[in-house]
Amino acid sequence: MRNAGRWLTWNQKPREFTGALLSSRAGKTDEQGITYLYLGDDGPKLYDARFVSVLGNELRLVGVEKFESAWVVQEWNCEILAVE
Incomplete structure (x- = not known):
């Protein structure tokens, strides 16, 4: 949802990752x-993460991420996929 702490514009696509969410x-x-x-x-690391919302199969998390030499606010949308 953000890049280097800045909100993505409507026409920018966020980075996508697939895998198990670990802590x-x-x-x-x-x-x-x-x-x-x-x-x-x-994969990226989200420090001091907080749940913002849990809706259906989607989690929204906010925390901080190290970007170059600075800490920036980062927001993740996580979609829970069914395991077959």
């Missing part, structure tokens, strides 16, 4: 780290 914690210990969501080893 982990960054930091020296589990008690002191910050949680993040990610899609595989090469």
Whole structure:
């Protein structure tokens, strides 16, 4: 939904990723780290993610992502696919 923290315009297509949505914690210990969501080893990481909405088979999450040398706001729309 955003690129480098800026809202995409109506004619821009957001980046798409497919895979399992996983979570982990960054930091020296589990008690002191910050949680993040990610899609595989090469996918983007969304730190300090918060659920904005859950509707049907879609989740909307907001958090921060590292872009170059800055932290920017990022928003993800996640579609839950049926497993066959």
